[in-house]
Amino acid sequence: MKKNWANVVLEFEEGYREKPYHCSEGYPTVGIGKKIGPKGCSLDCYDFSVSRDVANLWLSEEINSVNDELNKLNWYLDLNPDRQVIITSMAYQMGLSGLLKFKKMISSLERGNWDEAAYQALDSRWAKQTPKRANRHAEVLRSGSISSAYGKLL
Template sequence: MSQIIPLLNFEEGYREKPYIDTEGYPTVACGIRIGPKGASLNNYTFTVPRDVGDAWLESFVKTTIIKMNTNPSIVAAMKSCNPARRDILISMAYQMGVSG
């Protein structure tokens, strides 16, 4: 069973209230960018409960997996991995992009 959502939440951390990430972008939940670089947090007056953030993240992960499945080399690597290693490959693609 995949543990990708808990893994990404662990790697990224989770904050219900918007914050500025290390690159200067307004961000919320488990590292989801919500605005342009340098935007004021005053523009974002909401919170994202954990279950909503997990659903949002799951949607992004599904899109990442679809992109991964278009690359034969990645498909071959995924097939040879156990579930934990597959989750790590998905995490890497999610965080760095499928092209790396």
């Protein structure tokens, strides 16, 4: 069976939590990075737990939804599968609207200027907020290979 690398990368990056918690941006979150409420909402509003199976189902459904939108973008379709995984991860983390604000990175991806695309990804508020993740993602954008940054998951 072929691995879905977007699921593998996102589970690694987001981690899994059975009980609701506040993400780094202050949103109630559960499972594998699933935002469940408005910023700053008390966790007292969320008295439940989510099994790993449910969290994985939610993750797969969200990835499918994100990819439905990304598959409408020619620049995304022109990327190799490993770079597509990274773009999917970025869209999952910050939403498609957040991803599309990376205009210089996207322009560099369209031109096949991988070093510049990686640089532009790192020249962002996102990279300051999640530097380790951003550096791993930028390395895959640069190299075109998941194994360059996520070899330990292979």
